[in-house]
Amino acid sequence: MPDIPLRSPTTAAEESALCTRARQGDRAAVRALFDCYAQRLYGYLLHTLRDPQLASDCFQQTWLRAIEQFPRFEDRGASFGAWLFTIARNECRQHWRRRTNEPLDAITHDVPVPSPQHAIANAIEIERVLTQLHEDDRELLRLRYLADLPVATIARTLGIRTATAHVRIHRALRRARRLL
Amino acid sequence: MIRHPRITSRHLRAWGNTHRPPLPPSLTAFRSELLDRVRPNAPMPETRPVLFPWAPVALMGAAVLILIIAPPTPPTLTATRASPLTTSLPAPTSKKRLPDQGAAEMALALRAPEMPHADASPQVSERTFGQPAGLAQSSRPSPLPAVLRACSAALLLILAIIQVLRWRRPRATS
Numbered sequence: 001m002p003d004i005p006l007r008s009p010t011t012a013a014e015e016s017a018l019c020t021r022a023r024q025g026d027r028a029a030v031r032a033l034f035d036c037y038a039q040r041l042y043g044y045l046l047h048t049l050r051d052p053q054l055a056s057d058c059f060q061q062t063w064l065r066a067i068e069q070f071p072r073f074e075d076r077g078a079s080f081g082a083w084l085f086t087i088a089r090n091e092c093r094q095h096w097r098r099r100t101n102e103p104l105d106a107i108t109h110d111v112p113v114p115s116p117q118h119a120i121a122n123a124i125e126i127e128r129v130l131t132q133l134h135e136d137d138r139e140l141l142r143l144r145y146l147a148d149l150p151v152a153t154i155a156r157t158l159g160i161r162t163a164t165a166h167v168r169i170h171r172a173l174r175r176a177r178r179l180l
Numbered sequence: 181m182i183r184h185p186r187i188t189s190r191h192l193r194a195w196g197n198t199h200r201p202p203l204p205p206s207l208t209a210f211r212s213e214l215l216d217r218v219r220p221n222a223p224m225p226e227t228r229p230v231l232f233p234w235a236p237v238a239l240m241g242a243a244v245l246i247l248i249i250a251p252p253t254p255p256t257l258t259a260t261r262a263s264p265l266t267t268s269l270p271a272p273t274s275k276k277r278l279p280d281q282g283a284a285e286m287a288l289a290l291r292a293p294e295m296p297h298a299d300a301s302p303q304v305s306e307r308t309f310g311q312p313a314g315l316a317q318s319s320r321p322s323p324l325p326a327v328l329r330a331c332s333a334a335l336l337l338i339l340a341i342i343q344v345l346r347w348r349r350p351r352a353t354s
Binding site for chain 1: 192193201203210215217
């Protein structure tokens with residue numbers, strides 16, 4: 001099957017069609033899915049694990065597991081993103097299980113920050129607030145604003161209802177504002 | 181509560197954008213390796229046939245069987261072997277013994293082994309002593325078997341419900 005370049009899916013129907021093709025071994029479909037989620041997944045892992053090398057390892061493990069288990073992926077209303085981030089979260093959990101004394105110090109990776117000064121100040125301020133939040137709230141905000149996942153996908157990833165995810169994100173934002 | 185003007189959804193989105201760096205070269209190379217692992221034209225995986233959930237059906241059937249086939253037994257009166265001398269003879273009415281009374285008692289004692297059980301009817305003994313002397317103590321059975329049956333049936337039903345729920349639940353992703 002020739003590798004036809006595909007654009008990233010923009011709708012759930014497109015993503016579902018891509019998943020069907022990827023399950024059949026269509027490399028172009030897999031590439032499109034990879035290009036759609038790779039950067040967001042890497043950013044999520046980088047911020048969660050706070051170690052570029054570890055994030056790269058988990059990133060690769062996540063994708064390898066996804067490709068390996070793609071035949072088992074059943075599109076039962078869950079998007080590929082929810083499935084992929086669920087695998088990534090499991091990989092992070094396995095890592096934390098191996099290393100129980102995970103240091104929670106400042107971020108050590110090199111994150112490119114925008115040049116304007118106020119944006120840097122904002123990013124630093126938000127980062128400071130996030131470190132003070134509970135891990136559950138931090139995870140929600142990470143999935144929502146860093147991984148840029150829709151709330152329904154976040155709900156699927158966390159195994160909660162969409163309305164509950166909405167409420168929790170709202171409360172996490174409120175708690176973040178209180179910390180300022 | 182002082183609301184910070186900078187922490188809004190818009191600013192969080194901007195923050196998220198700054199934390200989505202481009203992939204490092206190692207991961208860019210990994211992309212090619214990953215695509216090589218994808219087997220083109222791979223046959224569709226055999227989908228696991230959705231079998232009828234026989235296990236919960238069997239569990240529910242067992243629960244129904246427990247409740248229907250073995251219903252709670254009603255309290256029954258079981259006659260026991262009672263001595264005819266103490267049950268069927270009328271109480272002595274006078275202290276004076278008749279000459280034939282001893283012979284009659286002897287004859288009854290000799291006949292006792294051959295007497296059918298029906299002779300020692302509970303009605304006679306009840307009329308005589310006011311209490312069914314020939315009845316066993318199982319006239320009021322313990323409610324334990326019924327409770328056990330109900331508990332077993334409930335447990336089986338719960339297991340059946342769990343089986344159904346597990347059958348309907350989507351499969352774990354990883």
